[in-house]
Amino acid sequence: MPLTMANLGEQFSIKEVHGKDETRRFLASLGFVEGAFVTVVSALGGNVILNVKNTRVAIDRRMASRIVV
Numbered sequence: 001m002p003l004t005m006a007n008l009g010e011q012f013s014i015k016e017v018h019g020k021d022e023t024r025r026f027l028a029s030l031g032f033v034e035g036a037f038v039t040v041v042s043a044l045g046g047n048v049i050l051n052v053k054n055t056r057v058a059i060d061r062r063m064a065s066r067i068v069v
Contacts, residue, residue: 001068001069002064002065002066002067002068002069003038003040003048003050003064003065003067003068003069004043004048004061004064004065006040006069007040008040008041008042008043009039009040009041010039010040011037011038011039012037012038012039012069013035013036013037013038013069014032014033014034014035014036014037014038014067014068014069015034015068015069016034016067016068017032017033017034017066017067017068018066018067018068019066023063023066027059027063027066027067030052030057030059031052031053031055031057032052032067036052036053037052038050038051038052038067038069039051039052041056043061046060046061046062047059047060047061048060048061048064050064
């Protein structure tokens with residue numbers, strides 16, 4: 001399921017990252033790689049705040065929909 005459908009506070013393992021090579025590289029630089037654990041901290045407006053590799057990261061919903069957990 002896409003990360004945008006994940007429940008708040010639950011931890012998930014990243015299965016796949018979709019998108020163009022540039023997008024996948026950008027997300028990988030933030031820590032969104034296959035096998036990493038991610039937790040949805042909050043979803044406000046068009047942004048999603050995530051905890052990945054002990055770091056909080058905010059990305060937009062469009063970008064979060066490319067991450068499959």
